[in-house]
Amino acid sequence: xxxxxxxxxxxxxxxxxxxxxNCDYTNSMFDYFLWYKKYPAExxxxxxxxxxxxxxxxxxxxxxxxxxxxxxLSLHIVPSQPGDSAVYFCAASEGSNYQLxxxxxxxxxxxx
Amino acid sequence: xxxxxxxxxxxxxxxxxKVFLECVQDMDHENMFWYRQDPxxxxxxxxxxxxxxxxxxxxxxxxxxxxxxxxxxxxxxLESASTNQTSxxxxxxxxxxxxxxxxxxGPGTRLTxx
Numbered sequence: 001x002x003x004x005x006x007x008x009x010x011x012x013x014x015x016x017x018x019x020x021x022n023c024d025y026t027n028s029m030f031d032y033f034l035w036y037k038k039y040p041a042e043x044x045x046x047x048x049x050x051x052x053x054x055x056x057x058x059x060x061x062x063x064x065x066x067x068x069x070x071x072x073l074s075l076h077i078v079p080s081q082p083g084d085s086a087v088y089f090c091a092a093s094e095g096s097n098y099q100l101x102x103x104x105x106x107x108x109x110x111x112x
Numbered sequence: 113x114x115x116x117x118x119x120x121x122x123x124x125x126x127x128x129x130k131v132f133l134e135c136v137q138d139m140d141h142e143n144m145f146w147y148r149q150d151p152x153x154x155x156x157x158x159x160x161x162x163x164x165x166x167x168x169x170x171x172x173x174x175x176x177x178x179x180x181x182x183x184x185x186x187x188x189x190l191e192s193a194s195t196n197q198t199s200x201x202x203x204x205x206x207x208x209x210x211x212x213x214x215x216x217x218g219p220g221t222r223l224t225x226x
Binding site (some may be wrong): 001004006042044047049091098099100102104 | 116145149152153157160170182202213214
């Protein structure tokens with residue numbers, strides 16, 4: 001039973017427009033959420049995170065929104081650029097047990 | 113520039129062989145992790161280590177063991193490889209404390225067991 005779900009395996013967005021990647025979770029005890037980005041033939045790299053005490057965190061073109069009542073978070077990329085084409089993973093943690101629970105990933109394709 | 117290296121990018125082994133996957137980090141990180149990534153399942157934690165000679169089981173430790181004799185090196189061992197262990201294996205490291213969630217990954221080893 002997957003505790004973190006990314007229901008869209010892929011997403012295609014025009015360059016310059018907004019990309020919205022979604023993630024749902026089932027465990028209400030999760031208190032920290034992260035997004036990682038992965039290019040082919042490379043390991044994932046940390047992108048942005050949010051604590052459960054916040055509902056928004058922004059870093060340049062990237063914003064993560066957290067809706068705890070809906071157990072939903074989203075990553076907004078504005079404006080989308082060709083270099084943003086990658087697989088994006090959502091991950092969550094509960095306390096400091098050193099275990100991240102990962103979603104299956106969403107492949108983002110930015111069309112020129 | 114921080115770096116996590118894995119000994120092989122691609123590996124092909126036969127069923128029943130003992131397989132060693134090596135990971136080295138140069139960031140003096142306390143924590144090291146081994147994951148496997150399979151299509152449709154995301155990353156799943158096999159084992160992690162928070163200090164030299166210390167190890168903890170993750171979600172899927174069956175069929176695997178680990179070794180951490182030095183701080184910079186974390187090895188994953190498949191005692192007797194099976195076809196269902198064909199996968200992408202990713203090593204990661206992180207600092208201790210609240211920063212443990214920001215993990216730095218190696219490029220991965222794609223293991224095929226025939």
